[in-house]
Amino acid sequence: MAPHIDDALLDDPDELLRKDSRQTLRALATAGAQVRESVTLAQEAGIDRFAQLDRPRSVLVAALGGSALVADVLELLAEPGSPVPVQARRNLPLPGWVGPLDLVVAVSLSGRAPGPLAIAAEAARRGASLLTVGADDSPLADVCRRARGVHIGVGRARTSSRTSLWSLLTPVLLGADAIGIVDTPAEGMTEVAERLDEAAETYRPTSESFVNPAKLLALQLAETVPMVLGDGPLSGVAAARAASMLARTARVPAPWGELPDAASQIVACFDGPYTAIGGRRPGTYDAGRIRLGDIDTSGWEPHHFAEPEGDLAEIPRGQSGQDIFADPFLDGPSMPQLGLLTLRDAPVEPPTSESAQSQALTDAVLETARDAGVRVMDVIAQPGRPLTRLAELVSTADFTATYLALGLGLDPSVSPHVADLNDRTR
Known part of the structure; x- marks a missing residue:
């Protein structure tokens, strides 16, 4: 049922x-504003520094849970024409090939998610370039700053990664644009913000x-x-x-x-079992009729063997398959x-x-x-x-x-x- x-x-x-205790709907409606705010925060944090560096040999994105979509989107946008491979990672171990020639991106709204934090720390130890996104006063931000990477904050009132997707995703895409693996410049994010505003309305x-x-x-x-x-x-x-x-x-x-x-x-x-066909099409149970010889009937009572008169017709295409005469109290819920x-x-x-x-x-x-x-x-x-x-x-x-x-x-x-x-x- x-x-x-x-x-x-x-x-x-x-x-x-009243039922939305943490104002999820309102948070989702801020998606366009998240894009605009993140563009500003990324520019203030020095995201353009990546444009002045040599292109990395590869990009590894560490994100999980509600933040995992960040890695999926970057892989999607980079795949058609990126000159370098992009790979997602949820947790340690950091692949052995990651080193000073690579860029590691770690994303965590709180800046405390164990997987991205551990990957960022290990990447910093190996001398990889770092781009991190998360809370400013967090262990992830500290790891990035000690490694002289670029850390971008997520602004205020961001309490759930599920409703803060664009605060996490926008800086990563701007960084990827700066190194030339995707085409997502800051000016192009305006169209995204406007589409999100239209959806919220x-x-x-x-x-x-x-x-x-x-x-x-x-x-x-x-x-x-x-x-x-x-x-x-x-x-x-x-x-x-x-x-x-x-x-x-x-x-x-x-x-x-x-x-x-x-x-x-x-x-x-x-x-x-959830469709009109329900295993009753030709070639399965003889157009909907179960053959007693095909199943184990040991232990059944005599009334279990009673068969309906005539052949069961094949259910017409496109119909719900529900019996309009079924009694939910006698026959159970549909x-x-x-x-x-x-x-x-x-x-x-x-x-x-x-x-x-x-x-x-x-x-x-x-x-x-x-x-x-x-x-x-x-x-x-x-x-x-x-x-x-x-x-x-x-x-x-x-x-x-x-x-x-x-x-x-x-x-x-x-x-x-x-x-x-x-x-x-x-």
């Missing part, structure tokens, strides 16, 4: 504010659910067992973020994938429906052969999903620079997960079980 979501609550700004708490895409998605996702699919590398990064936010913020597990590699694993789920949230990059203009193939595969997956009775939710980015398009998809996922948490009666920023885990591992 699907969890109950209070749709009336989503249209009550005062109640949303569209997804604001006072916007009613019938015109608020994030609230609509939250209502739809609450009725499903969700999966998230990106249609390519850029939207794949957004899909990973969406799955993480659904789990960490809304407490809803959601597997994710990226086309083309994940097509089979996503489509295979359409044969499972299974929730499988949901597919697709995050799609803006169409390539003019189209190329590669984009046409990608579009055809995406269309085929969505058609297959609808035929199987999967609830499809489709989000498509508007045109813009790659980072701008990614920002739009990430913002949609962030607001959606937060509204889903609030609608389910959960505080998006406080998890009792995470608190228990932290207490037990101190």
Whole structure:
């Protein structure tokens, strides 16, 4: 049975504010301001120093948890044309090849995350160049300054890495631009900030659910067992973020994938118990009929062997597969429906052969999903620079997960079980 979501609550700004104890929605709405503030902080900290240095042999990014997306985004943007390799690392050991010719980037909002802090310290010991992002009064900042690296603060009122993504990501991209591995100059960040401002306005708490895409998605996702699919590398990064936010913020597990590699694993789920097909298509159980000879019937009572009259018909394509005459008290609650949230990059203009193939595969997956009775939710980015398009998809996922948490009666920023885990591992 699907969890109950209070749709009336989503249209009550005062109640949303009351349940959102650490003002997650407000923090997400500051994303555009985070970009602008971080550009200023990075310039004041001397990010331009990297433009005066020789290009490093490689770049290693240490980030984890809510900050891990920083490494994913840098890898995504650098991969097409970077003259040097970019690699992500969560914790020690620092690869043996890292030395004075390399740049190590360590990101931690608090400046105290053990993995990035340990990697920064070891990189400094080996003489690597350092770029760190985090709280100014932190061990990470001290390590960087002793190594004569560049440390960039995250400004005030940044309490969660999940809602401070752009305070962490912007300085890293400016540093990567300075050494020539990505094209993300300070002036180009203006477009990103504006797109994030537009998203914050569209997804604001006072916007009613019938015109608020994030609230609509939250209502739809609450009725499903969700999966998230990106249609390519850029939207794949957004899909990973969406799955993480659904789990960490809304407490809803959601597997994710990226086309083309994940097509089979996503489509295979359409044969499972959460769709109209539910294992009852031809070639599985004889068009929906279970053969008693194929299963172990030892220990069954006589009434277990009673078969319905006539053959069970194959479920028509595109139907929910739910029995409208089912009694939830006698038959038990019905299974929730499988949901597919697709995050799609803006169409390539003019189209190329590669984009046409990608579009055809995406269309085929969505058609297959609808035929199987999967609830499809489709989000498509508007045109813009790659980072701008990614920002739009990430913002949609962030607001959606937060509204889903609030609608389910959960505080998006406080998890009792995470608190228990932290207490037990101190």
